[in-house]
Amino acid sequence: MSKFNWFNSLRYRLTFFFGGISLIFCLGFTSYLSSITSDKLLNAYANQLTMIGRSIETTISNNIDERAREISLLSKRALFSGASANYPQIRQNLDNIKASYEYYSWLGFADINGVVQYAADGTLEGHDVSKRPWFINGKTGVFIGDVHDAVLLAKVLNIDKNDPLRLIDFAAPVFDTNNNLLGVVATHSNWKWVNTVIESALARSQQQTGIDVQIVSRDDGILYPQASADQHLPQDLLPKDNSSQLIQWPDGHEYLTGVTTLKSTLMDQLGWRIVVRIPKNIALQEITELQRQLLWVSVIAVLLCLWFVYRMSISMSLPLERLITVTREIQAGKEQVKFPKSNGLIEISFLIDAIQKMTFSLLSHEKSLMEMNQTLENKVLERTKELESANQELERLSRRDPLTDLHNRRSAAEHIDSEFTRLKRFGLAYSILMVDIDHFKKINDTYGHETGDIVLVEVAKLLAQSVRKADLVARYGGEEFLIILTGTDSGDALTLAEKIRASINTTEFSVVKNVTASIGLSTVEQADETAYEVVRRADTALYLAKTTGRNKVCT
Ligand SMILES: Nc1nc2c(ncn2[C@@H]2O[C@H](COP(=O)(O)OP(=O)(O)OP(=O)(O)O)[C@@H](O)[C@H]2O)c(=O)[nH]1
Structure with a gap:
């Protein structure tokens, strides 16, 4: 039998094959599922960043539009000209407007020469602002200025250096009833209001953990947060279009970054971008967790598949293995064997049935053959015995005289040779008697040949009874x-x-009544050279007995 190899076993080959297929399928399916769910989750994150960005963008643009509209409306009111224009009333109005919005840091009116004439709280009144961008640009139309550090106000309002005042300017020209420029009305809005906007936008987002927001100017300067205000982002870091991408930032980390450009009918000139980003590892945290769970599910699925396949392989191979055991038992000569039950598969059932029938047929043939063999052996034994008996009888007959059942001449010759050998080896003497019936011819002639035979038989019997065994x-x-x-x-x-x-x-003989015999006697001699010398002497002695009267013994 060939050496056992695990891989050549039906059970393990089936397990490896189907287990391998299920492993490949599970891994492939998990990988595919992981890939599409990762993409979907990443897209969901990107959409969320976009939504946060848009929410902030909308709030900021609405707020800025509102401020711009407010300064525009203020510029159109007949507050700074006409008969009713007087300082207390203007101050009162400016104070009221400034008080209505907590982030107004300054609100005032500069005349055509750039000298502040009226201001809420009287701040900067009399100061020359003719070189300030808001004044220069505000003379021609509604102006919204980029965020900048407070210059004059910082000095006047005694601002903490660790918390510098940053402002966004809104300005609009003021005309008299004849449409002549009187000056510029302007407000400096505290940039801190953007904190409120962003915090409320993030608060509305359910996933604010790890998300941070930046507002970047057209020239990539950071406007928000305050702490990074003097810094610039590298050129071309942010995508041009409004989109979300994985981007490597200057700090070396990757962030999922969403960019939304601030859009407003009044604000196109600013070119601000709302940048909402989240570290890649946080964005992918759920994806990683999902992938981990999917991996576990696939591992469990593969193990279940392997277990199922192994059980199935066993159920297929077990009847075959038991069948092998049974056939080996039959081979070893066991007669009472128990054939396995089928596992329900038709092919296995047929195979077991076929082998069972074949085995019973072979065993039955073998039994018949053994019985025939036994019969033959018995017959051979019987014949051999008969043959031996026949041979013995033949042997006996070959040494016997058929008429008298005495030893024949051949047997006598062998016996004489044997005695002669014993004489020569051991010195054991023996004697020979030659007995001849007298006038036997006459008996034949007188009574017939059959009577002669009877006489021969009766004399033979008498001779046999007269000697030792x-x-x-x-x-x-x-x-x-x-x-x-x-x-x-x-x-x-x-x-x-x-x-x-x-x-x-x-x-007294049966028919003839009286019979006589002559006997020649000779005893062997050590000097005899052949076994027949003693026979010859006995024959000579017999002759002597015949010739000297018969019915006598001569030596
Ligand atoms: N019935 C019978 N006769 C036999 C058998 N064998 C030999 N004879 C006969 O025996 C006779 C022997 O005769 P002979 O040799 O002349 O001897 P004899 O007549 O006995 O004479 P003596 O020996 O001289 O006394 C012959 O006639 C043989 O035919 C035998 O088996 N049966």
Whole structure:
């Protein structure tokens, strides 16, 4: 079996594949969501900055228009000419107007020569203002001047140096009834009113944290806040058009910066811009938080996806893994196995069913084969036994005489060889008797061949009964028998031979009644060179017995 590799496992490959897809999808989706929400949030911030800028711009322009209208109306009143014009009345009017608006620092009228004739609270009366821009420009029409530090007033009003007085001038020409220029009426409005405007604008904004506002003049000079009044912004820092952008400021930080140009029918000449900005990190704080939350959601989503995919992979691979275990158990020879249940997938169900059926079929075939094999083995064993028995019988028959069931000549010869070997090795003596029925031909001739056979059988039986078990009786020829007497010397052999002869002689045979036999006896000698010398001597002795009267034993 190949070495186990995690990645080659169905379970882990499915998990990695689908987990990877869900990871890529979640990250992509989160990134896309983060991108569009970031853009939307940034746009929302930009819109908010624009709205704050516009709100301030509207308030400031309305306020300035109001001041300009007020000075214009004052210039058109017949206050400074005609029969009713007198100092107390003019002073009273100017005092009332100044008191009506808290940010009026100065309100007065300079004659055509630039000498202040009337002023609220009498401030600067008699001073020459002919060189002041408001006087010069105010002679030709309604004039609104840029914000500037107070020059004359600062001296007169004893202003704190740490909180310098900054003013915006409004001036308008005064004509008599014949339209001749009488002088210029003007007011210096305290620039601090812009603080109020900006604070109320920021207060209206729900997101004033981190937002700051600057008012910048046409030449990039900072008009507001007061603390940066003498500073200038770098050229081209601010975008030309009214828009919001991420801009790097001179302090090295990036700010989302919204610019709104002050627009007013009376104010086009000023070119002021309201700059509302918020540090990038604060503007992006919510975006960063949103991205963090989205990241968490995506991490949880990916983990859930991975868990789900892993569980799904297990449910797909588990039946297969159990199927592998079962097939291994079958391979190991276990017969009682439990096949796994399907997880509901048709393919897995079919596979389990197919393997189950195939296994049962194979096991059934194997069982039949084993039974057949066993039967064959039994038959072979039986046949082998029969064969062995037949062989033994054949072997026995090959050594037996079929008529008398005595050992045959071949068996006798083997026994003689064996005895001769024992003689030579251990010196064990033995004797040979050659027994031959007398006149057997006559028996055949007289009683028939069958009767002759009966005589042969009866003599054989008698011979077999006459010797010990260790001795061997064989039919050596037609009516001739050979007896090997193991461990028997010539004396004992002679006794036994005589006993046999007498026994044949006295036995009453079934048909023939009387039968005699002649016996030749010889005992082996150490000097014998071959096993058959003793046989030959016995045969010679038999011949002697035959020729000397028969029914006798000769040695
Ligand atoms: N019935 C029968 N006769 C046999 C068998 N074998 C040999 N004979 C017969 O035995 C006879 C032997 O005769 P002979 O050799 O002349 O011997 P004999 O007649 O016994 O004479 P002596 O040995 O001299 O006494 C022959 O006639 C054989 O045919 C046998 O198996 N059965």
